Structure formats: structure tokens, C-alpha cells
Amino acid sequence: MKKPVPRATVQRLPLYLQLLDERADQPRTSSEELAVLAGVNAAKVRKDLSFLGSYGTRGVGYDVEQLRFEIRRALGLTRGWRLAIIGVGNLGSALANYGGFRAGGFGVAGLFDADPDKVGRDLGGLTVEPIEHLEQAVKERGIDIGVVAVPARAAQEVADRLVGCGVRSILNFAPTVIQVPEGVEVRRVDLSTELQVLGYHLHLLAGV
Amino acid sequence: MKKPVPRATVQRLPLYLQLLDERADQPRTSSEELAVLAGVNAAKVRKDLSFLGSYGTRGVGYDVEQLRFEIRRALGLTRGWRLAIIGVGNLGSALANYGGFRAGGFGVAGLFDADPDKVGRDLGGLTVEPIEHLEQAVKERGIDIGVVAVPARAAQEVADRLVGCGVRSILNFAPTVIQVPEGVEVRRVDLSTELQVLGYHLHLLAGV
DNA sequence: GCGTGTGAACATCTTCACAGCA
DNA sequence: TGCTGTGAAGATGTTCACACGC
The missing domain is CATH 1.10.10.10 (Winged helix-like DNA-binding domain superfamily/Winged helix DNA-binding domain)
Structure with missing residues (x-):
């Protein structure tokens, strides 16, 4: 229906x-x-x-x-979805601190990073955990969406791990394309792409 | 042609x-x-x-x-476009440090913030300048694209100032819609929107 | 009268299927 | 033979224009 x-x-x-x-x-x-x-x-x-x-x-x-x-x-915002943010560099930190999630029914339920120096830090009310905890956390906390904010070279592995433990929705901020099996939805947010599209229009204006 | x-x-x-x-x-x-x-x-x-x-x-x-x-x-990437980033919170800092710009022919030519505490900081090889310098910098440095990374409440004012000094391309990260005159191109990057679209698909899956 | 809701016309985008050329 | 390039068909998205009901 x-x-x-x-x-x-x-x-x-x-x-x-x-x-x-x-x-x-x-x-x-x-x-x-x-x-x-x-x-x-x-x-x-x-x-x-x-x-x-x-x-x-x-x-x-x-x-x-x-x-x-x-x-x-x-949009299905009447129930809340739980996010895990993987990678807490500048971008991941910005995402962790971003208040707009809560309003939309999204809650950050985990922050993960492979860098031991970052593990243990507090960000937006959560403590950064080692990436090794990812699978267990996804299962125990019922995480629905994985937010990939790691460097490009690590993105595919992170995506594989997310998919491996049942995550079917990924928001990818890494400037690369990740391959996932059918049934998994990925949305890419890529700054270069956005700029290049803007650049194209400037280019058109300049060329006329 | x-x-x-x-x-x-x-x-x-x-x-x-x-x-x-x-x-x-x-x-x-x-x-x-x-x-x-x-x-x-x-x-x-x-x-x-x-x-x-x-x-x-x-x-x-x-x-x-x-x-x-x-x-x-x-795409017009054979010539370089110059960016100004306005707002150097977590997101603006992530953008300033993001290396992918250079590869695409984009160069960050200015960082601006209204917060005196942030002015003077070094980020990605540039020094954060007071927002008051924006207009002069746009003109002197030939800035083509304004990247708006300020809180929602300040986004419209920043956009107005950018448009006012001749910028015709804006990349807006603030979670709000900014109004611009015809001829100015705005691209919106909004985390909530991305998550909500992902959420819709989860919702569909869950509902079936 | 006025703004919604919607069939129909139009525009754009995608996919197919195959001709054309190395 | 193999892969590009492209008309044509089909799907999707947008806009128009007006019937409908407050």
C-alpha cells in the first residue's frame, strides 16, 4: 500500500x-x-x-x-536512524558536532577511527572508539547508516566492513567510488564534483 | 561553437x-x-x-x-578557479585542508571568519582573515567561487556579500536555502538531505 | 475568486540495438 | 571481431492549463 x-x-x-x-x-x-x-x-x-x-x-x-x-x-523520519561515523579527521569531527542530525531523526551512535591517537577523544558527546569495535557496535547498537569520512585509500575497506556486518546504507565523503553489492545504497558527497560542476558553468560564462 | x-x-x-x-x-x-x-x-x-x-x-x-x-x-579545468572559504569551523577547516581541490584546478585563495578568535590562525597554508576583508580580497585576488561554511543564520548575509562583490558561483554547506539573483549559481551540499534520502530507502525496505 | 490537484503536452534522460569503423 | 557512436524507443521528470472544491 x-x-x-x-x-x-x-x-x-x-x-x-x-x-x-x-x-x-x-x-x-x-x-x-x-x-x-x-x-x-x-x-x-x-x-x-x-x-x-x-x-x-x-x-x-x-x-x-x-x-x-x-x-x-x-520520508520515514518518524522513527530515528542510527549513524556510525568512521574517521574523525576534520570532516568527521564536523559531522560529529553537526547538530542538524538530531532534528531530522538521526542520532550518532558511534565514532570510530583507526588512528590510536584519536581513539578516546570526546566529540559531540561521544568517545572515539577503535575501528576494531565497529562490527560489534553495529550489531549491538542497531546502526543503520555508515558515514564514511576516512581518506580515499581506506574507504573501500571501511565500506566492506560496514556491508559485512549488515549495514545497507552508506554516506560516502571519501573522494573515491566504493563498490558495494546490490541492495546496498551509497550516496556520495564529493567536494571536487560539486566544484567541477560550478566550474563548468563559470567556464561556459567565460567562453561566451 | x-x-x-x-x-x-x-x-x-x-x-x-x-x-x-x-x-x-x-x-x-x-x-x-x-x-x-x-x-x-x-x-x-x-x-x-x-x-x-x-x-x-x-x-x-x-x-x-x-x-x-x-x-x-x-569542464573548464584547464584554467584554475579561485576559492574563498567563509567560515572556518570544523567544516571550513576540513575544506581548507582538503587536498583534492588542487588536483581539480581549484585553489583556495582566502579564508575568512567573523570570529576574532579564529582570525590569524593558520590553516592549510593560509591565514584566516576577518570577514571585513572579504570584498577587497575577492576583487584583488580574482576569486571566482565562494564556499559558504558558516552557521545557517549567517549564510544569507555571506551570500549577499559574495554576490555584491561579483561572485557568481557559490557552494553552500550551510543547512539553509540562500536566495540569490538570477545569474548566480548555487550548489547546496546538505548533510541532512543526504541522510534523509538514505533514510527513505531504509524506510521503504523496512516497510516491505 | 483562489489555490490545489492532475491529465496531457513537452522536455530531458536512459537504455536498447545495431551500423560503422578500426 | 570488438567496441564505439548514435538514431530510435522507452522511461522519467517538468511544465502547462484547467477542472475542482473550499
């Missing part, structure tokens, strides 16, 4: 949710308002929201509170 | 380039090999690469060296 929300819509729902969270004080909003804020077309907003059901009121708009709830529900 | 490389292709070219860079020691590759590594369809790889021109050899494959050059050229 689950509705098949299109990929493209799933990618935008977090954006709408963020905008709505920032405007939780106002009672109502409209597809037009959300569209302007999100920088997209109003019809797209309506179509996206219609995949969740009919929660708007014709001639009036959407109830902000209800829409927040429905988006959270559609 | 510039070819209009489709958006979707531009997004994948950095990925191919990264894979090729990792395999710079081998002389040749094929669409099939790249496809497996990138986790996409081989026909897609061929079509993507065909937008750059016909640099493959039928029956043989692609010359790795040449392909790297052509992708770099298509």
Missing part, C-alpha cells in the same frame, strides 16, 4: 521540509511561496506534495504543521 | 574523471570498464563521452590520458 514516491521528488522533500521548519511559526503556506523559497516551479511543488496525499486545501493552501508531519512521515 | 553538454552528463563527468585519474597508469579503458566502476550503464558512458567529441577508437576503447584531458577541457 506504500506509494512509490518518485526519486526526483524524494530528493526535494528534505528541502521543502527545511523551508517549512524555518517557517513553523506561520500557520499556512502555498505552493507558490514554497516554490519561490526553493527556487523551483509551483506546479512541481504541488505535484511533489500530491504524492504524499491530498493535504492542501483548494483556495487556501497547506497547513504548515500538517505538511511538516506528512513529509516526515513519507 | 561550444557544445551544450547536458546537465546530467556534466554531473557525471567529474566521476569519470576521478576514476580515470585513479587509473592513470593503464593506457586504455572501455565504456564497459568505466560503467562497472561508476555503477552505471555502458551505453550511458558512451553517450556521455560522445558529447565531448569522438575520442574513442572502435574495437579498441578510449585512451585514458586523452580522455582525462578532454574531460578536463570540457
